[in-house]
Amino acid sequence: MAMLETVNLYSGYGKLKVLFDINFRANEREITVVVGPNGAGKTTLLNSICGVATIHGGRVVFEGREITGESPHKVARLGIAYLPQMGNVFSELTVEENLLIAGYLLPKREVKDRVDEVLDIFPKLKGFLRRKAGTLSGGERRMLAISMALMRRPKILLLDEMTTDLAPILVKKVLEKVVELRDRLGLTVVLVEQHAKLALEIGDWAYLLVSGTMRFEGEPEELLKHPQFAKLYLGIAR
Ligand SMILES: Nc1ncnc2c1ncn2[C@@H]1O[C@H](COP(=O)(O)OP(=O)(O)O)[C@@H](O)[C@H]1O
Numbered sequence: 001m002a003m004l005e006t007v008n009l010y011s012g013y014g015k016l017k018v019l020f021d022i023n024f025r026a027n028e029r030e031i032t033v034v035v036g037p038n039g040a041g042k043t044t045l046l047n048s049i050c051g052v053a054t055i056h057g058g059r060v061v062f063e064g065r066e067i068t069g070e071s072p073h074k075v076a077r078l079g080i081a082y083l084p085q086m087g088n089v090f091s092e093l094t095v096e097e098n099l100l101i102a103g104y105l106l107p108k109r110e111v112k113d114r115v116d117e118v119l120d121i122f123p124k125l126k127g128f129l130r131r132k133a134g135t136l137s138g139g140e141r142r143m144l145a146i147s148m149a150l151m152r153r154p155k156i157l158l159l160d161e162m163t164t165d166l167a168p169i170l171v172k173k174v175l176e177k178v179v180e181l182r183d184r185l186g187l188t189v190v191l192v193e194q195h196a197k198l199a200l201e202i203g204d205w206a207y208l209l210v211s212g213t214m215r216f217e218g219e220p221e222e223l224l225k226h227p228q229f230a231k232l233y234l235g236i237a238r
């Protein structure tokens with residue numbers, strides 16, 4: 001079942017038109033991967049869902065309920081966690097403080113349980129609780145950022161280019177964690193990725209966005225074999 005969908009969505013920023021007639025669905029307990037060249041509108045798709053972009057037409061539906069143009073905090077309250085591309089942690093605060101801040105809206109007695117829950121999924125962070133987040137490696141910082149999003153037990157996680165600038169081995173590790181989130185927590189994930197091939201390997205369903213329009217929707221393996229995909233991604237690599 002689609003947990004989140006856009007129906008004939010047109011959006012952009014102010015008068016600027018970026019997305020054209022986008023029909024996108026993210027099914028429950030699946031990893032939906034969105035790939036496409038720089039500037040294609042991938043971030044704008046997430047921004048449109050989360051109330052950051054301007055909607056020119058169409059609808060955004062979450063759990064059967066229309067949320068088109070709702071404010072970012074309202075969208076967050078419904079259980080949609082958005083980790084923006086440049087989304088980061090508070091470098092001057094410790095790992096623990098970052099987690100506590102992420103849970104600041106929760107009832108006090110729940111916070112500790114949630115921290116324990118999150119550390120159970122990212123055990124590596126246990127050793128870093130007193131360290132300033134700014135001293136973590138790139139990979140560890142991404143893990144902390146995901147942990148912060150998980151503090152509120154979201155229903156769906158929107159991840160925008162979590163693995164950019166990471167060494168290949170770390171890219172794999174972060175993506176393995178995403179699989180674990182799906183399998184252990186039953187989380188629904190929308191994964192926007194620059195590392196298209198690796199992301200498609202873990203995805204359940206895939207979209208290819210080019211110049212603001214959806215060019216492909218289907219099984220990730222099919223997209224990997226798609227002639228346009230190879231062309232675009234070879235283009236990007238150069
Ligand atoms: N905040 C913004 N205001 C105006 N234009 C924007 C903004 N963010 C992105 N754009 C424009 O929207 C288009 C799509 O960008 P974006 O969604 O960031 O693409 P992608 O994430 O696929 O690289 C680009 O032409 C970009 O310049």
Ligand SMILES: [Mg+2]
Nearest residue numbers: 042043044085
């Ligand atoms: Mg982007």
